[in-house]
Amino acid sequence: MTQMITVEPKLMGNIARAVNPLGCQAMVAADIEYVKAQGEFAGPKKALILGGSSSYGLASRIVAAFGSGADTIGVSWERGPKDPSMLGTAGWYNNIYFRQFAEAAGLVAKNFLGDAFSDEMKQQVITYIKEEFGGQVDLVVYSLASPKRTDSAGTVWSSALKPIGRAVTGRNINLETETLVETTVEAATDEEIEGTIKVMGGEDWELWIEALLAADVLAPGAKTVLYSYIGPAMMDDFYRGGTLGKAKEHAEETAKKLDALLAQKVNGQAVVCVSKAVTTKASAVIPTLPLYCCALYRVMEEKGTHETPIMHKDRFLRTMLYGDAPHYDPEGRLRPDSWELDPETQERVSELVAQITPENITSDLTAYDTFRAEFLALNGFVDGVPATFDYDEIAALRP
Ligand code: NAD
Secondary structure, three states: OEEEOOOOEEEOOEEEOOOHHHHHHHHHHHHHHHHHHHHOOOOEEEEEEOOOOOOOHHHHHHHHHHHOOOOEEEEEOOOOOEEEEEEEOHHHHHHHHHHHHHHHHOEEEEEOOOOOHHEEEEHHHHHHHHHHHOOEEEEEEEOOOOEEEEEEOOEEEOOOOOOOOOOOEEEEEEOOOOEEEEEEEEEOOOOOOOOOOOOOOHHHHHHHHHHHHHOOOEEEEEEEEEOOOOOOHHHOOOOOOOHHHHHHHHHHHHHHHHHHHHHHHHHEEEEEOOOOOOOOOOHHOOOHHHHHHHHHHHHHHHHHHOOOOOHHHHHHHHHHHOOOOOOOOOOOOOOHHHHHHOHHHHHHHHHHHHOOOOOOOOOOOOHHHHHHHHHHHHHHOOOOOOOOHHHHHHHHHOO
């Protein structure tokens, strides 16, 4: 029996509420082709990607698999289809199509769906590594972005996207209404700062690495990386100087501790990679970031330095983490974001942002079209890809 349905983009503010599985398949395929076209490199062979179903985590998984021939484990929190009007999340389909492509290429690709913050998930993954994945992993990518975390004691922590110390008014783009909006975000409370550090800081990363070490499933020379962000002065209130910045500072301190531990235990490495601002589910809801991205992408497109997550993570893994051109800053962080923070780029971005008005917000003054197209593509809405398919076929897909 067939049950043909047609999907179309549905936005609620800057959150996408519909998915086109065929577009997710096409995007995963295109990312794989991008990596294959860059050639092979000597990188990881057994990689664990925490948050591997979308954007930076998925890109890292694709690069590890199709650039370096790695078997991969992906852990993510995604929903499958319930009925033709509730098709689940894009990450659900990304996981499935990635696995299918990887298996067709002769690689192992195991998907775990569930809460990466939980002790149960850590144990399930460890058991799988021991019993079915060859016993050890040599790369752990920590790429979780979440609004909540339940810790081992059962306490539920919430993260906030807020400035610290004072309320801040900022301009942003509303992708649903395609308008410029001005919003005031109140200063975070102490509890909100603490909660954001608990969810997006380094505590759970440390718990993962300790659990993997205790179970002896980290290979000699194993590396682990967490993705951070710094950004320009105009993002300071909402990012580095705000709640998320506090969490990233915590993660960066954790990296130093984990680096020493891994060096001692397995001759390994823990490092933070300060990454570029890209269009993702998580970044679209950070106040001001979409507006900044529209200006940034215009300048970086003109300079030939604009990158999508796959391009950024390919360059990072190939030339920095496993390459001979690592760019470390004095804090010991790897800095592929140097293209974004290039002073000339930032000067031109500031000039552009100052020119944005409600009237020209969707014009080609900025790269609004690129941002919007990349945002829609995250949920599989891609020009030229059919949006009509058999629901029963989609519902039969298994992780
Ligand atoms: P994303 O929303 O696209 O992906 C988040 C991933 O985390 C998904 O795979 C999701 O399923 C998974 N996840 C969330 N909660 C989970 C849970 N409880 N258990 C298991 N999996 C869970 O986010 P992203 O933008 O790719 O961000 C990834 C990391 O990169 C974050 O640490 C973010 O701060 C960092 N970063 C992002 C940007 C950017 O511009 N997007 C820039 C620099 C750094």
